[in-house]
Amino acid sequence: MSTAQRTPVFSCEDLHVYVDEKEIVKGVSLEIYSGEKHALMGPNGSGKSTLAAALMGHPAYRVEGNILLGGEPIGDLPANERARRGMFLGFQYPVAVPGVSVASFLRAALSARRGKDVPVREFRALMDDAFKVLNMPRSFMARYLNDGFSGGEKKRLEILQMMILKPLFALLDETDSGLDIDALKVVSEGINRAAGSETGVLLVTHYQRILNYIAPDAVHVFMDGRVVRSGGPELALELEERGYDWLEPEAARAAGGAR
């Protein structure tokens, strides 16, 4: 795929993220083009989730550096504005909102994304499609958002939202965690469908497993707040075999170089 003359759908440049003045993300630059799927892999506690939440605009984080969505700077916008412009975050731990039905929430979200109300018929058709792909019963429409959902149900609902909202760029934070192998297949199929050939995806994960179902165009290894190595799909397999330890000298070098 030729990307030379195109603008990345998402990019960030020398991104630093601070939580209470503690630096968690220490200078990250990424470029993802329309239709590309990148994996960001790293050990627990490396700052992956912080990076994802900060990119989405979580108000608890202070961010330095540029973030562009479709070539436009979005670093100063609140989360809802980023969402309206086509950014999506699939949460590692989706939050329950008791009393709010999946249907009413998603209809409000889709209306926000489009900037106008969504006709009921069209909304229902979209939902029916998504339910089918994700092998979920329609009764989910009436359930309260993530309230009493199992881990797997929550993850499916995240991907269902991605299918409905059709983002330009989707950050998926450990979408594979807590899924058994069957659920993983279904969710992966959902991600592939939702992404289609247009959406850019950054798959944040600890394990290589999900990459058996979602072929990444690029793999980035993320350790101690930095991307320490980038490569093709073969890098994920190497991580699976050797773990993260062998890259520690590289991480140390990166940290040293930054100082």
Place this chain on the structure above:
Amino acid sequence: MTSKERAIADVNTDYLEKYGFHDPEEYLLRTPKGLSHEVVEMISRYKKEPGWMREIRHGALDIFLAKPMPTWIDPSMLAELRFDELYYYMKPLGKLTRDWDEVPERIKKTFDRLGVPEAERKFLAGVSAQYESEVVYHSFRADLEKQGVIFLDIDSGLKQYPEIIKKFFGSVVPAADNKFAALNTAVWSGGSFVYVPPGTKVEIPLQAYFRINSKNMGQFERTLIIADEGAFVHYIEGCTAPVYSSDSLHSGVIELIAMKGAHIRYSTIQNWSTNVFNLVTQRAKAYENAIVEWVDGNLGSKVTMKYPAVILAGEGAHGEVLSIAFAGNGQHQDAGAKMIHLAPNTTSRIISKSISKGQGRSSYRGLVKMTPGATGCKSHVECDALLIGAEARSDTYPTMEIAENDVSVEHEARVSKLADEQLFYLQSRGLSEDQARLMIVNGFIEPFVKELPMEYAVELNRLIELEMEDSVG
């Protein structure tokens, strides 16, 4: 600015914009300011009441004067209440009518703004709308009359069915029950009287709309609802009050009597302006296998004290209170419920939800009592408080008096803060912060809203939306 405008602005500018409208005041009779035996006499004579009712009023006034203010609340709550500064009875211009066309134009406009006629067109069985102290508009469908259902303003009820009123008036809430019940018994005016004959099911809810429309006006409605054996009725009362320049008092007494196997549901959404003291005694008596449900929503007011109660007097009776309270800046919602289990195998359920926003304060104050011999009783209490902002406050004062071993009592209390993580989740899907906040609050009260008829649910959601508009945590 005129002094009147300034006074209104002082109360709550926001409220004025949202609900504040009031008509020029025109009265046939207004008693002098303050409370005395003369005022009580004047009210009773003007209404041409029987002597026994007049005696009840005078006796109640003596009780009111002798009783101290409640000692179990924070004394500052009622410190600004000045009994001597209030008018206790006003008779508006215009006669009792039941045909909408005969309602005076100005009053009609007021109801138009409240949406009453439209609601009626849709599904009202009868409207008993209290305008000041008198019911000016009262209608109900012919099929109800055919069923033998009585739905009147209580003054007319006293004239037409004195024997029923005499038998039940004050039988559930006696004048001596508390200071405000005594006050109401002395100066009561307006309210509804409902009697449903044995075995009769009233399919469509009966509705009444109450409204205070004059400054310094105390409104003392008195409602008496009797469902005879095996009968069913759902009564709905809602309030939207305009703004006044000084504190107003609303002190109603609501008595429900559910005979053997009867079922009464009483639903109310009250939205007083933020200068009103809303001190209401709501109590029901449930006989054998009867069911009484209070569905109670409290918004607005300066101070609300309200603890709907069910006395479970007959075996197998069931009582239920489902309530929400919304306390915004400067408001104190002291609400709760009481369940008195006097008979075996009686059951009760209390679900109380409160939202405190800004510097608002809400309290749950509840009592579950099981007397000796009331075996096999069950009670379940759930209190759920949502705090919005760092200064919002919620307190829980549950009292359990259990004098029997063979019973089951459960109590759950939760206080939650409107969580940043919930807000971020919804915002990450494109909802603005205000939209997200409103969605969370609406979700919180959903278990309450779904118990309301559609139109009230819509109205409540709209009121909550208005309340939330300025809610910067």
